[in-house]
Amino acid sequence: MEAVVDNLDLLLEGFLRTLTLTALAATGALCLGTLVAAMRVSPLLPLRWAGTCYVESVRNTPLTVVFALAVFGLPKAGLGLTFFQFALLALTLYTGTFVAEAVRSGVNSVAPGQSEAARTLGMSFPQTLGLVILPQAFRNVIPPLASVFIALLKNSSIASAFGVAEATSRMGSLIEDNPSAVLWLLAAVALGYVVLALAASLLFSRLERSLAVAR
Amino acid sequence: MEHHTDGQPPLVVLSGVNKHFGALHVLKDVNLTVERGEVVVVIGPSGSGKSTLCRTINRLETIDTGEIRVDGRPLPLEGKELAKLRAEVGMVFQSFNLFAHKTVLENVTLGPIKVRGVKRAEADARGRDLLERVGIGEQADKYPAQLSGGQQQRVAIARALAMDPKVMLFDEPTSALDPEMINEVLEVMTALAKDGMTMVVVTHEMGFARRAANRVVFMDNGSIVEEAEPEEFFARPRSERAKDFLSKILTH
Numbered sequence: 001m002e003a004v005v006d007n008l009d010l011l012l013e014g015f016l017r018t019l020t021l022t023a024l025a026a027t028g029a030l031c032l033g034t035l036v037a038a039m040r041v042s043p044l045l046p047l048r049w050a051g052t053c054y055v056e057s058v059r060n061t062p063l064t065v066v067f068a069l070a071v072f073g074l075p076k077a078g079l080g081l082t083f084f085q086f087a088l089l090a091l092t093l094y095t096g097t098f099v100a101e102a103v104r105s106g107v108n109s110v111a112p113g114q115s116e117a118a119r120t121l122g123m124s125f126p127q128t129l130g131l132v133i134l135p136q137a138f139r140n141v142i143p144p145l146a147s148v149f150i151a152l153l154k155n156s157s158i159a160s161a162f163g164v165a166e167a168t169s170r171m172g173s174l175i176e177d178n179p180s181a182v183l184w185l186l187a188a189v190a191l192g193y194v195v196l197a198l199a200a201s202l203l204f205s206r207l208e209r210s211l212a213v214a215r
Numbered sequence: 216m217e218h219h220t221d222g223q224p225p226l227v228v229l230s231g232v233n234k235h236f237g238a239l240h241v242l243k244d245v246n247l248t249v250e251r252g253e254v255v256v257v258i259g260p261s262g263s264g265k266s267t268l269c270r271t272i273n274r275l276e277t278i279d280t281g282e283i284r285v286d287g288r289p290l291p292l293e294g295k296e297l298a299k300l301r302a303e304v305g306m307v308f309q310s311f312n313l314f315a316h317k318t319v320l321e322n323v324t325l326g327p328i329k330v331r332g333v334k335r336a337e338a339d340a341r342g343r344d345l346l347e348r349v350g351i352g353e354q355a356d357k358y359p360a361q362l363s364g365g366q367q368q369r370v371a372i373a374r375a376l377a378m379d380p381k382v383m384l385f386d387e388p389t390s391a392l393d394p395e396m397i398n399e400v401l402e403v404m405t406a407l408a409k410d411g412m413t414m415v416v417v418t419h420e421m422g423f424a425r426r427a428a429n430r431v432v433f434m435d436n437g438s439i440v441e442e443a444e445p446e447e448f449f450a451r452p453r454s455e456r457a458k459d460f461l462s463k464i465l466t467h
């Protein structure tokens with residue numbers, strides 16, 4: 001218990017970094033995933049093909065491998081970034097595939113008559129998608145997106161193995177220094193993740209409700 | 216009634232149009248000309264290809280062979296040109312297809328603002344006028360789901376009209392409506408026809424056909440079997456298939 005209280009500042013700092021990493025990766029993944037979903041439903045075959053290749057290759061690679069590829073592979077290709085930036089990149093690329101699949105299922109859940117009506121008015125494909133389809137698609141996929149982002153929060157702990165001093169990595173070094181307090185430290189960090197995940201759930205269910213009223 | 220306008224081509228011309236869905240031949244050598252200001256009602260049994268015919272005119276369905284001209288120009292194949300043509304051809308669907316996440320007024324102004332680049336204030340004013348014209352001015356700020364079917368369909372008509380279309384296509388606009396709401400929609404359509412709008416209407420509402428149509432086109436099994444003025448068609452159908460069809464719908 002003491003080990004937790006005495007090192008609360010370090011743990012909180014770790015969680016702050018976890019939160020920053022998660023929030024930035026979530027934002028990036030949302031943009032990337034939406035773009036890729038749009039590519040996968042576009043009328044242009046090369047775009048659909050590129051989108052599918054990205055999703056199927058990255059989604060089916062273990063996240064640890066994606067991290068390793070970013071951290072060890074990219075410097076070889078001449079890209080020098082901080083560990084945090086590599087972690088952000090890996091998490092964004094990985095989570096983007098799940099966002100893309102969620103958004104695509106949302107697009108498919110919108111009645112086909114909606115896009116026909118939009119095209120009938122003379123809207124282009126990007127207009128149809130951006131003004132009519134995606135706004136409705138997002139409403140339909142808020143719960144699965146919440147799951148994707150909670151998974152992202154937990155996945156961000158892999159960054160601890162690649163030099164990022166986020167919550168899990170702080171826990172690791174604190175356990176080394178205070179081996180007798182291992183259970184307390186584990187419990188405290190677990191609690192921290194649970195609190196963050198619950199906060200995210202709450203945020204998303206509020207978002208879902210506020211959008212549902214607007215119908 | 217005389218619809219030939221000097222020097223101006225007919226608004227819609229289908230010549231030798233064929234269309235397959237897989238092995239199914241849904242449009243067989245269809246020829247149809249719609250003059251300016253003309254109202255053509257298309258009737259025929261289920262599956263005869265009426266919707267498909269209607270949807271080829273703004274290329275929601277592509278065709279295999281033949282040619283379709285709107286206002287003298289062949290239908291563009293795709294891209295900006297096709298979008299531009301679609302903006303000039305209004306369409307009203309059986310299932311309304313209003314944008315569920317937009318208010319009634321936004322449904323009517325979205326096209327003009329985003330496709331035509333009209334200023335919002337101007338589009339709003341015009342949109343409210345149009346909603347007034349179809350009798351639902353007070354519902355402007357509601358969402359489609361809060362409206363009855365008849366009201367939704369009138370919004371859909373206003374939405375199409377907001378683009379100032381040259382021709383309006385209606386695919387069974389009253390088939391999804393409760394009986395007591397059918398008339399409010401047909402009245403709006405009749406008024407449109409009186410105002411000189413060129414219309415292609417797939418419907419089995421014979422009252423509307425008698426009141427508003429210049430011509431009835433009877434389709435069966437992918438072909439246009441018979442064309443005539445409404446009174447003539449309903450009183451003296453020439454083909455056996457039309458007689459048979461009419462005897463079935465008239466008994467109801």
Ligand SMILES: Nc1ncnc2c1ncn2[C@@H]1O[C@H](COP(=O)(O)OP(=O)(O)OP(=O)(O)O)[C@@H](O)[C@H]1O
Nearest residue numbers: 236237239241259260261262263264265266267268
């Ligand atoms: N997208 C499609 N794919 C395959 N077959 C289709 C498709 N759309 C229509 N068909 C078939 O084409 C034929 C003509 O359909 P269409 O919808 O044009 O008929 P319709 O005259 O409008 O019938 P209804 O009165 O039932 O609306 C039908 O046999 C139908 O099953």
Ligand SMILES: [Mg+2]
Nearest residue numbers: 265266267387
């Ligand atoms: Mg039909």
